[in-house]
Amino acid sequence: MLDDSTDDIDTILARAETCIDIAKRRADGDFVYYDLDTINREKQLTLLESGMPQALADGEFVVYFQPKVRVDTRTLVGAEALIRWKRDGKIISPADFIPIAERTGFIMKLDMFVLEHTCAMIKQWQENGKRTVPVSVNFSKIHLRFPHLAEKIMNVINRYGIEPHYLEVEFTETAYTDDFNAIKQAIIDLKSYGLMVSMDDFGTGYSSLALLKDLDFDILKLDKSLAGSDDDARGQVVLENILHMAQELSMTTVCEGVEDKNIVDNLRNMGCNIIQGYYFDKPLPESEFASRLESPIYENK
DSSP, rough: OOOTTTTTHHHHHHHHHHHHHHHHHHHHHHHOOOOOHHHHHHHHHHHHHHHHHHHHHTTEEEEEEEEEETTTTTTTEEEEEEEEEEEETEEEHHHHHHHHHHHHHHHHHHHHHHHHHHHHHHHHHHHHHHOOOOOOOOOOOEGSSSOOOHHHHHHHHHHHTTTTGGGGEEEEEHHHOOOOHHHHHHHHHHTTOOOEEEEEEEEESSOOOHHHHHHHOOOOOOOOHHHOOOOHHHHHHHHHHHHHHHHHHHEEEEEESSOOOOHHEEEHHTTEEEHHHHHOOOEEEHHHHHHHHHOOOOOOO
């Protein structure tokens, strides 16, 4: 954006190159305007990028646990481990730092940090006599570029002496479409160790039924956009058939991002197994989640 017609051509070209660099790093549009807000935002993101390694070393990254609730019994049956960045008493949005970590490859260290912390917490819950539930950990598709992912995960699990069935490995849908052969082998390897494998965010991209046919994962996580509303007739037909197909394939179904009682009731009636979302619970710090393990029934929901 030219806000001063007196700018010389070198200045204009430099700003254009800046916008090109920004556009290459973004996945949310084709247009970038050179203005004060954009430049300040990019400076903030650059600071986040340069600060992540030290933040990890300094313990600024923490793990929260969002409960997964069995919809028919209103009982806590699992959780998803979610990373948060706490700096100066504030939470930095994952929407800000996760894309940066993906682009730079730092996400691999963050994923392993979450796995390590999750295994430590499961071991602690067991040692304290608490009811223990499976916890899912997200892994970026970047891990698939390197061999022996299953072995690396099992090395951490074995170090803490916990049983593999307490861990679920989640991959997003794009991991399946970007490198089918790599993800297929990864699933085979993970399941051979007794780990459960989950396909996350089903429905956010160009979901292919071939994925359900060819890949032997245990859990299908539906994006909240698939749940829609009960007045969307076509959407309801799609949702009901996906749930039925998953049941026929012996997959557990989880719908995430659910906040509305009508949607919960609708999903229960259609046979969805598990709900994850603010309707039942937000992501909880480890101390609050440990308390929830002792009170696993959501009686007032």
